[in-house]
Amino acid sequence: MKTKKANHDPLGIRLSIIIDRLYSGEGLSLPALATEFGVHERTIYRDLHERLGCIDIIRENGHYRLSKNQLGSRKTVADILKLAKITYIDRLFPSFDKELISVLSGNVTSPFIVYTPPPEELVTPFGSFTILTKAVIQRKCLHFVDKHHQRYKKYHLYRLIYVKQQWYLTGVIDKKLKVFSYQDVMNVEISDDESFDINEKILDIIISEAFIQNLPHFQVSVDIYLKASDGSSN
Known part of the structure; x- marks a missing residue:
């Protein structure tokens, strides 16, 4: 469907119309869009390849459309x-x-x-942030290596916390509350058949403002918190 005002529309409205058509399942043509909006084909090309680069758009038979994986995910x-x-x-x-x-x-x-100040260091390619996120949501045990090449198994990741320009892993291992800098975690693996239960007392500690503000000082085992909470995750 075309609009007579299209050639007077600003960038935002043009992109909004294109996005709406993509999510409606339409196949879009560069020449047709350029004519409709009164711009050069290079402009539409930039719209699809750069300005809307965060959307999974594919090109099939000369037309641009939303990938099947993303279609319907609006x-x-x-x-x-x-x-x-x-x-x-x-x-x-x-x-x-x-x-x-x-x-x-x-x-x-x-x-x-x-x-928000960006992390002080560039994000490591070994961190596997999506895997860590899934582990928290699914309560799956993690195996990984730290910067000292020490291997950790069955780490119970409770929360990923961003504070003072750094991401931290907060969780339990060997009945100890242990904090890791995201930058120091490598070779992350999620266990498909090993899960854990959340200890609410420990979680209350982890999400408390005092603990979060002092996270940079807790990159060692902090047994005292577990003893105070009188328990650990299973």
Whole structure:
């Protein structure tokens, strides 16, 4: 479906229309889009290959379309609110709700700057952040090697925490609460057949503000916390 105002639309509206058509399952043609929006084909090419590079777009028979893996994966407002809550992003705003999401939808230029200092060191390619995330969600044991080449088995990863420009692994191994810098973890493997139960007393310690603020000082076993909590994960 074409719109007569397309050739007067700004970048944001053009991209919004393209995204909507892709998620509707349409195949898009460079010449047709260039004519509709009154721009050069190179501009549309940049839209699809650069500006929308985060979307899994494929080219088939001269047309651009959304990959089968991503088609149908468009998130709802409820999904966005849930993501904001579980990543604590919602805490950054006086109000993070459906109305704010509606105002932001389709807008390419962000009205905000939330500056978070990047990690002090470049992210290691051995960290396997997605694997670690799955381990937390699925409560699966982890095996990995640290920077001293020491091997750890059956680590119970409770939470990944970002504080003071660094990601940390917080969890239990050998009945000890142990913290690792993400930068120091390598050769990560997740155990498909070994899981663990969360000890709520230990979790309360890990998510406490005092513990989080002092994470850089806890990169050694901290037996005292487990003794104080009177128990450990199974």
